[in-house]
Structures are given as C-alpha cells and as structure tokens.
Amino acid sequence: MRDAPRSVTLVGMATPPTGQYAASWMHPEARSDWLDATYWIDTARALEVGGFDLMFLPDALAVPEDREGSFETTLETGGKGAVYLDPVVTLATVAGATSTIGLGATVSTSFAPPYLIARSLLTLDHLSGGRCAWNIVTSTTDAEARNMGGERIAPKAERYDRADRVVDEVVELMRSWEPGALLLDADGGRFADPCRVHRAARGGETTDGRGHRRAMGPLTVPRSRQDHPVLMQAGASDRGLEFAARWAEIAFIWAEDRETAAAARADLRHRAAAIGRDPDGLRVCVGVQPIAAASDEAARMLVRDLEDRLDPELTMRALARIFHADATVIDPAEPATEFLDRHRGATGAEGFERMLRRRCERERLTVGRFATLQSMTQLAPQFVGAGASIADELCEWVDSGACDGFVVTAAVHNASLLAFAEHVGPELRRRGRLRGARRPEPDHPHRETLRERLGMVPSETPGAISRVV
Numbered sequence: 256m257r258d259a260p261r262s263v264t265l266v267g268m269a270t271p272p273t274g275q276y277a278a279s280w281m282h283p284e285a286r287s288d289w290l291d292a293t294y295w296i297d298t299a300r301a302l303e304v305g306g307f308d309l310m311f312l313p314d315a316l317a318v319p320e321d322r323e324g325s326f327e328t329t330l331e332t333g334g335k336g337a338v339y340l341d342p343v344v345t346l347a348t349v350a351g352a353t354s355t356i357g358l359g360a361t362v363s364t365s366f367a368p369p370y371l372i373a374r375s376l377l378t379l380d381h382l383s384g385g386r387c388a389w390n391i392v393t394s395t396t397d398a399e400a401r402n403m404g405g406e407r408i409a410p411k412a413e414r415y416d417r418a419d420r421v422v423d424e425v426v427e428l429m430r431s432w433e434p435g436a437l438l439l440d441a442d443g444g445r446f447a448d449p450c451r452v453h454r455a456a457r458g459g460e461t462t463d464g465r466g467h468r469r470a471m472g473p474l475t476v477p478r479s480r481q482d483h484p485v486l487m488q489a490g491a492s493d494r495g496l497e498f499a500a501r502w503a504e505i506a507f508i509w510a511e512d513r514e515t516a517a518a519a520r521a522d523l524r525h526r527a528a529a530i531g532r533d534p535d536g537l538r539v540c541v542g543v544q545p546i547a548a549a550s551d552e553a554a555r556m557l558v559r560d561l562e563d564r565l566d567p568e569l570t571m572r573a574l575a576r577i578f579h580a581d582a583t584v585i586d587p588a589e590p591a592t593e594f595l596d597r598h599r600g601a602t603g604a605e606g607f608e609r610m611l612r613r614r615c616e617r618e619r620l621t622v623g624r625f626a627t628l629q630s631m632t633q634l635a636p637q638f639v640g641a642g643a644s645i646a647d648e649l650c651e652w653v654d655s656g657a658c659d660g661f662v663v664t665a666a667v668h669n670a671s672l673l674a675f676a677e678h679v680g681p682e683l684r685r686r687g688r689l690r691g692a693r694r695p696e697p698d699h700p701h702r703e704t705l706r707e708r709l710g711m712v713p714s715e716t717p718g719a720i721s722r723v724v
C-alpha cells in the first residue's frame with residue numbers, strides 16, 4: 256500500500272499593507288480598511304476556506320527606527336512594521352467569525368508578566384474553541400525596550416533564558432485548573448472544585464536573580480480544550496535554535512532554497528530528538544512569498560508589475576533604514592555582500608541575514624539590485640504561477656524533506672493571500688495535501704482544536720510540549 260502523501264502545513268501571515276513588499280500600501284488592489292475588523296475577518300475567512308491551518312499575525316513593539324533613532328523613513332514610506340495592531344485583540348475579533356482556522360498571535364516574552372501573557376492567550380484559546388497559537392518572540396530592538404520601560408534590549412542569550420522561564424511559567428499557569436474543575440453544578444450549588452484548581456508549584460520563587468517572583472496562580476481562566484496554545488517560534492541563532500527545539504511545535508525559518516531549508520530542518524529535528532522529543536512534533540515552515548494567478552503568464556505579469564511599481568530611490572532608502580546605514584553615502588554599484596558584512600547584526604535576526612548573504616553571494620548582487628529584491632520579497636523564495644505550478648513546488652519542497660509547510664507572506668495585502676487561497680489551496684486539497692475540514696462546519700458538535708488538526712496532543716512534560724498522535 257502506498258503511504259498517504261505528506262500534508263503541507265499552511266500558515267498565512269496577515270499584516271496591514273506595511274509588510275515585505277514595499278509598495279503594498281500604494282497598490283490599487285491593496286485594501287485600505289485594515290483598521291476595520293472586516294479586513295481581518297474577510298482575510299481569515301478566505302484563508303479558512305482556502306485550506307490554511309492558521310492565520311498568523313506578526314508583531315513588534317516599536318515603529319522601526321533608522322541609525323539616528325528616527326522613525327521618519329518608516330512612516331513616510333510605509334515601511335515594514337510601520338503599523339502593527341495588537342495581535343490578540345485582533346484575533347479575538349476574528350475568532351467569532353471563523354470556525355476551523357488556527358489563530359496565531361505574536362507575543363514577546365521580554366516585557367509582559369507571564370500571568371498576563373497566560374491570561375490573554377488562554378482567553379483567545381477559549382474564545383476560538385481551542386484554535387490559538389502563540390508565536391514566541393523575544394523582541395530585538397532598543398526601540399522596543401524603550402517603549403517598555405527600559406533603555407536597551409537585553410543581550411540575546413539573556414532574552415532566551417528569560418523566554419525559557421516565561422514559557423514554562425505561562426504553560427504552568429494555563430494548567431492551573433485541572434480539566435473538569437469547572438463544575439457549574441447548579442443542583443449541588445458548586446461552581447468549581449477548588450481541590451482541582453492549583454497554585455503554581457514554584458509560585459513565589461525568585462528565578463532570575465533580579466527579584467522577579469513566579470506567579471502564585473491560579474489563573475482566572477479555566478483549562479482550555481486545547482490545554483494551551485500551539486507554540487510557534489523562529490530561532491535562528493544557536494541559542495534560538497536550542498529554544499525552538501525545546502518548545503516549538505511549529506518552527507519558522509528563512510531559507511532561500513531547498514538544500515538550506517533541509518539542513519535547517521534536519522538540525523532542528525536532531526536538536527529536538529536529542530532532548531527526548533519526537534521530532535515529528537516539530538513542524539518546520541519556510542517563509543515564502545508566492546504570487547498566484549489563473550495562469551503562469553498572468554502570475555509572471557503580476558511580478559513584473561510589482562517590480563515596476565518600486566521607486567529605486569525609495570528602495571535604497573528602505574535598505575539603509577533596515578541596515579542602519581547612512582542613506583547619503585550608500586553606493587548602488589557596490590557588491591551587496593560587502594554592504595552586508597559592514598552592517599552585520601543590524602537587523603537583530605541572524606538567520607535572516609545569513610540567508611540574505613548567501614543569496615547575494617550566489618547571485619553576485621549589487622546593492623542596487625539587493626535593495627529592489629529586499630523591497631520585493633526580502634529575498635524569500637517567491638513561487639510564481641498558476642495554482643498547479645505553485646502546488647508542484649510546494650509539494651516538492653515538502654517531499655524532499657526541506658520543510659513541513661510554509662509561512663505564506665503576501666506582496667499585496669490582502670490580495671496576494673486571497674489569490675493563494677483561491678488558486679493554490681484547492682489544488683493542494685485535490686492532491687490530498689491539506690489537513691482539516693473541507694469547509695468550515697459551524698454546527699459540528701466537536702470541532703477540532705488546532706493541535707488536533709496538526710495531529711498532535713499536549714505532553715505533560717514542559718519543554719517537550721507535545722507528542723504526535
């Protein structure tokens with residue numbers, strides 16, 4: 256008997272039109288109502304019908320600044336990250352208007368008390384019927400630290416040490432109510448069983464040498480059907496990979512080709528196995544920016560049109576901003592690798608910078624061309640074509656062991672995501688590559704949690720958070 260084809264995990268990254276493609280907000284097909292709930296609801300419903308496992312909202316806690324600490328360029332050009340709505344609040348709005356799609360919220364571990372993180376994410380998990388995922392980030396910039404009562408962002412190792420403690424504490428708090436502790440026994444006059452609601456085992460302990468005490472608990476929110484949200488993470492540094500291997504059930508990576516992705520996936524799976532996890536409980540998803548259309552030619556024309564809309568002066572300005580370079584002396588003819596080497600570490604994202612460097616070296620890009628590609632796709636793989644052509648590529652990546660799925664980013668918001676859902680989703684479903692219900696079934700008595708949809712169950716052991724069923 257032939258094995259069933261491997262399913263493709265699809266994560267849709269939804270943002271305002273200030274994402275990867277620099278001219279998104281000016282594009283005639285970009286929606287401008289992203290401050291309305293309807294934008295997010297329409298996007299989520301389209302992704303749900305198109306077969307996405309989850310919609311994910313990225314986040315950062317500051318408007319990105321240039322080398323002088325000014326936010327002018329970001330705001331004037333509508334640069335990436337100029338606007339982020341609060342992901343949990345936004346997804347709570349979406350929860351009531353959808354029924355099967357997972358809802359992934361980015362929440363940083365570096366600032367908020369674990370109790371507040373646990374409470375808001377577990378609330379979202381309840382409101383969505385167990386469809387919440389948490390994209391765990393540690394924040395990367397001084398600008399974010401300055402918005403959160405600090406001065407400089409802590410060194411990476413320190414941030415990940417804290418993240419380990421925070422996630423451990425958050426998951427424990429989310430489990431402070433045993434399943435069934437909420438009785439609602441009107442006849443017996445008992446609301447909940449206090450014997451089955453617990454304080455945190457290590458509540459009150461000081462764990463970080465700076466006086467932070469672990470919350471006593473219990474949480475004011477009962478246990479959710481899903482136990483706790485699916486954990487997502489995108490560590491790329493050695494310490495970040497160690498963190499991802501420990502906690503992540505979905506890991507995001509940047510990789511410019513199948514070989515690089517396969518090596519990264521093998522590394523993550525190896526690290527997970529080395530600490531006693533089943534590596535299949537860790538789904539590795541590569542960030543891509545597909546351009547889907549009714550035909551291959553129509554998709555190629557869309558790409559040409561996207562590039563034509565970029566203003567070379569603005570792309571150089573954006574590049575200078577991202578790499579904290581001096582925009583007045585930047586030379587478009589310089590080899591991009593030299594530029595990258597001079598500004599190494601400026602983005603705070605090692606894996607991302609490694610990917611950029613590899614591509615710039617392989618394709619011998621000048622700074623000018625690099626700036627264009629950066630403003631197009633951030634150099635992420637861009638699958639271009641009709642539904643069948645893109646589905647072929649996605650399946651090849653998954654079947655060759657390069658990844659388990661994709662973080663689908665949009666060029667034009669939200670049109671590119673909708674085009675993917677319209678053209679590629681049905682093709683993947685026809686090939687038996689998607690999980691989950693064919694159509695949302697609002698009245699179904701037991702709708703799947705996100706973790707069930709992914710074929711995983713929570714483990715009792717913190718740090719080896721799920722097992723595969």
Ligand SMILES: Cc1cc2nc3c(=O)[nH]c(=O)nc-3n(C[C@H](O)[C@H](O)[C@H](O)COP(=O)(O)O)c2cc1C
Nearest residue numbers: 313314361392489490491492495507508542604605
């Ligand atoms: C697909 C993808 C999405 C990401 N989304 C966010 C995000 O929303 N917010 C954020 O602060 N970082 C985000 N990151 C960056 C990671 O959290 C992480 O900082 C980065 O991959 C560098 O890893 P390192 O911290 O181990 O060096 C994302 C990374 C990837 C690959």
